[in-house]
Amino acid sequence: MSLQWLTLMVILTGISHVTDSYKILCLFPHTAKSHFFMAEALMKGLAAKGHQVTMISHFPQKTPIPNYRDISLVGSMPEYVNQVPLDTVATGHVYTTISFLAHIGYDNCKNTMEFPAMKKFVAANEKFDLIVTELFNTDCLLGYVYRQHTPFIALSSSVMMPWAYARFGNPDNPSYMGNHFLYHGNRMTFPERVINVLYQEGLKLVYKFVFDRPANELAKKYFGESLPPLSEIAKNTSLLLVNSHFSLNQPRPLLPNIVEVGGIHLQPPEHKLSKDLKEFIDGAKHGVVIFSLGSSVKADTFPPDKRDAFVQAFSELPQRVLWKWEGDTLPGQPKNVKIVKWLPQMDVLGHPNVRLFVTHGGLMGTTEAAYSGVPMVGIPLFGDQFHNVRSYVLQGIAVTLDYHTISKSTVLSSLKEVLENPSYKENALRIQKALNDRPLSPLDTAIFWTEYAVRHGGAPHLRSAAIELAWYQYLLLDVIAVLFLAVAVVMAVFYFIVKKLFSLCLKTRNEKKTKPKAKRS
Structure with missing residues (x-):
């Protein structure tokens, strides 16, 4: 190969690398390190591929990583959050978990937005090609995402939260899909299915009033009164990467913009034990x-x-x-x-x-x-x-x-x-x-779909039209009502026709009975 061709290939390779390098921001203010492992794995993987990554979290890297920038939130939350006594949380009651998550979510958003490092970052108004958030206990920081007019994706470090399905229009059938907070699997008894339905629908209402409303108030405080409802912003989520896998966490129907990457943080053991x-x-x-x-x-x-x-x-x-x-x-x-x-x-x-x-x-x-x-x-x-x-x-x-x-x-x-x-x-x-046994590792799968979302401008073609429907349209209640009315009208018409025919027959029969017989001569 001539020197000129070799030089050209090197230049083209460099250009290709530059054009495929994206600026990606990860907003991850949650304080649990087990949640952070998933975001960290994805961001490190993206940085290794040459993308410029910015991570806002409570867990800055101890040693610098190429293409990886930390904005530390250390000190923004009290220490008690990560030092939970067993008897405080191990009640077995769903409301204990919900109240704890709601409290932490509210404090987390408030403390993050008022933390000096975060204030400085927001004021800089830096532009990114993609923003990564966590779908968990608060959507407050979606106010920042909306203000940036940037495509965004979400991570779920657990199986999908009960309130996650609606924002993607994903099927959520409580007859075989056990609730996130209950000791239910995909095979339930009749009483379990009754409880599952009540909790599944009840938790969506709880999220609206206990999580969503306070988050909206905070978001408007920090991002302006003209901010639309966070639930509407959330419907624009391009992609959800879920830390689950059907082999372990039971199969359930998922739309193309919901991708299972369970085990994304896993690496083969190095056996470097002390x-x-x-x-x-x-x-x-x-x-x-x-x-x-x-x-x-x-x-x-x-x-x-x-x-x-x-x-x-x-x-x-x-x-x-x-x-x-x-x-x-x-x-x-x-x-x-x-x-x-x-x-x-x-x-x-x-x-x-x-x-x-x-x-x-x-x-x-x-x-x-x-x-x-x-x-x-x-x-x-x-x-x-x-x-x-x-x-x-x-x-x-x-x-x-x-x-x-x-x-x-x-x-x-x-x-x-x-x-x-x-x-x-x-x-x-x-x-x-x-x-x-997968065609790609969980990390490679997550990286592919993350880059896919950027390449396709948020990939709106992945989104289901179900998110545009009102709840009664999604459940076909309007169609069922019209069909029920049509059947009722047909049955009513049939009833009146039959009644009329029966009445005419009865009248004719009675007339024959009452008609005087002709005398014989």
């Missing part, structure tokens, strides 16, 4: 049980009776137990239990000696377990954890341990059920194979 962790796990002749309640709940806030129930149950296992425990000491700690304040969870779960994962049922951690082929004991505490654990129980890869009935016997029974019944491990390996 010396003490490696020795502890490698030396476990009967395997290891991992116990972690995630990043938001502090395990050392267990009430003493429940903590002791685990301690006593673990002491009777032949397996070793690795317990994520934030405290410096664990009262009554058995010899087979090791406590750590932080776990390299993917590396640990990927170790062949790990037999069981005891979890609160958060989607990030349980997806990691499924990716690694590890069965689970689920202790759902709040939010989507009940629905997640029910899904895993139906898949045969987990059992449920009710938080309110925790005792030595219930803990031991749950642990032994999974450890001694080989079907759980067999099912976990089956799910692992299905979860990882």
